[in-house]
Amino acid sequence: MEYKCCALLTTALILVMLVNCNALRCARGPRCCAEGDAVPRVPPECASCHVLKANCCVEGAITDYFQINQFEKMFSNHDSLEVESHVNMAFWDYQSFITASAYFQPYGFGTTYINRKFTGTKEVAAFLAHVATKTSCVYNVTTKEPSASSLCHYKKTNSNSYYCDEQYKNTYPCTSGIAYYSRGALPIYWNYNYGEAGKELDVDLLNHPEYIEQNATLAFQVAIWRWMMPIKEHQPSAHEVIVDYWKPNKNDTLGKRVSGFGSTMNILYGDLVCGQGDNESMNNIIAHYLYYLDLMGANQEEIGPNEVLSCAKQVVFNPSSSSSP
Ligand SMILES: *[C@@H]1O[C@H](CO)[C@@H](O)[C@H](O)[C@H]1NC(C)=O
Numbered sequence: 418m419e420y421k422c423c424a425l426l427t428t429a430l431i432l433v434m435l436v437n438c439n440a441l442r443c444a445r446g447p448r449c450c451a452e453g454d455a456v457p458r459v460p461p462e463c464a465s466c467h468v469l470k471a472n473c474c475v476e477g478a479i480t481d482y483f484q485i486n487q488f489e490k491m492f493s494n495h496d497s498l499e500v501e502s503h504v505n506m507a508f509w510d511y512q513s514f515i516t517a518s519a520y521f522q523p524y525g526f527g528t529t530y531i532n533r534k535f536t537g538t539k540e541v542a543a544f545l546a547h548v549a550t551k552t553s554c555v556y557n558v559t560t561k562e563p564s565a566s567s568l569c570h571y572k573k574t575n576s577n578s579y580y581c582d583e584q585y586k587n588t589y590p591c592t593s594g595i596a597y598y599s600r601g602a603l604p605i606y607w608n609y610n611y612g613e614a615g616k617e618l619d620v621d622l623l624n625h626p627e628y629i630e631q632n633a634t635l636a637f638q639v640a641i642w643r644w645m646m647p648i649k650e651h652q653p654s655a656h657e658v659i660v661d662y663w664k665p666n667k668n669d670t671l672g673k674r675v676s677g678f679g680s681t682m683n684i685l686y687g688d689l690v691c692g693q694g695d696n697e698s699m700n701n702i703i704a705h706y707l708y709y710l711d712l713m714g715a716n717q718e719e720i721g722p723n724e725v726l727s728c729a730k731q732v733v734f735n736p737s738s739s740s741s742p
Pocket residue numbers: 557558559560564
């Protein structure tokens with residue numbers, strides 16, 4: 418396990434945040450692209466949290482290879498995908514994404530090299546494919562507006578839950594009357610996730626989760642935080658699998674879980690889309706990813722074989738009967 422210090426905390430709980438182990442901070446290491454500096458040194462306080470692998474490094478910026486015209490094509494309402502996305506472009510704009518990602522780029526978001534192979538294009542395409550499919554919504558032909566909430570956030574519809582876990586009432590107390598359902602560009606739920614993300618980003622999300630609905634930069638930041646963190650026990654982060662930093666163990670191999678795009682779906686949605694064979698939701702997310710890779714000029718070999726791209730045959734990391742997103 419990468420996050421050794423966290424395992425101690427997690428015994429009784431199914432869903433646990435990495436409260437004492439700031440994986441993000443620890444993942445940040447010195448750059449290691451220079452010749453003769455292939456193995457990054459880990460800051461002493463991070464040594465027990467996160468061991469960076471050899472030949473991993475962080476360099477450059479997302480703006481070096483990803484421009485506004487590409488972003489706007491991705492989120493336009495008349496893209497060439499069969500399943501159309503209708504995303505509120507007044508809210509989700511390029512600059513918000515770039516501003517939000519600037520915070521995470523030093524931790525490797527869109528800037529990671531593994532064995533001198535650049536993974537940024539793949540990662541940005543993958544992240545935005547998830548965002549597009551989670552923030553798209555049914556278009557109301559009468560008003561020409563999205564028919565769900567104005568931002569079309571991903572939202573669990575048939576639940577009255579406040580997503581308040583009382584076990585965290587001291588660390589992350591719930592504000593009365595506030596529900597910690599999913600807000601932002603990717604699904605995050607529960608008071609402790611709002612608390613953790615808020616701590617990392619220095620925003621009082623426990624008292625003001627609505628900030629995420631009002632501020633696209635923050636909505637992207639929370640989503641990228643979700644992307645960079647493992648969130649649940651016994652699973653890597655979406656970041657780690659898309660950059661191929663994660664190494665599957667024996668159970669993973671038995672469960673057909675490999676590093677790559679398929680596992681990002683497994684991490685984010687589990688059995689809602691994975692392990693179901695040829696599932697339409699899964700195919701929709703994959704279609705967005707392939708289209709985005711193409712728009713970003715990625716070459717065919719980045720896509721990889723179907724076992725890497727899809728999660729149709731993967732055993733899920735966390736079945737939804739035992740945990741929630
Ligand atoms: C579309 O908007 C109109 C006008 O506000 C409303 O009456 C109708 O119920 C909406 N349709 C859907 C499917 O939400």
